[in-house]
Amino acid sequence: MNKAEATMTGSVITISDADFETQVLQSDAPLVLAYFWASWCGPCRLVAPSVEWAAHEYSDRLKVVKIEVKPNLQSVAHCKVEGLPALRLFRQGEILDSFEGAFTRQKLVEFVENHF
Numbered sequence: 001m002n003k004a005e006a007t008m009t010g011s012v013i014t015i016s017d018a019d020f021e022t023q024v025l026q027s028d029a030p031l032v033l034a035y036f037w038a039s040w041c042g043p044c045r046l047v048a049p050s051v052e053w054a055a056h057e058y059s060d061r062l063k064v065v066k067i068e069v070k071p072n073l074q075s076v077a078h079c080k081v082e083g084l085p086a087l088r089l090f091r092q093g094e095i096l097d098s099f100e101g102a103f104t105r106q107k108l109v110e111f112v113e114n115h116f
Helices: 017-025 042-057 073-078 105-113
Strands: 007-009 012-015 032-037 063-068 086-091 094-100
Touching: 012 017, 012 042, 017 032, 017 063, 017 073, 032 042, 032 073, 042 063, 042 105, 086 105, 094 105
Parallel strands: 012 063, 032 063
Antiparallel strands: 007 012, 032 086, 086 094
């Protein structure tokens, strides 16, 4: 999938390796939250509504992208993802913070708001 094929899911942008550089590393957004997931991952399904909520709630200062791990191994390697679900928070192309494992909405709020 290329940049033109990136699809919107609510306000979360689904991207691939081909889109990672432009959508994450070169983004003009103040912060970019990259959410790594897999279809077989139960905890990923549990936290997905919170990720969608964050994309809507912080839309003025946070861009949220969603990356499926199996077909996007370059992005996974770049971000050193070892467990799922995984979050990487970027500012100007650099990783500010990371988290792996299931999380509550409150944990996600704390994770993001610590960097505003």
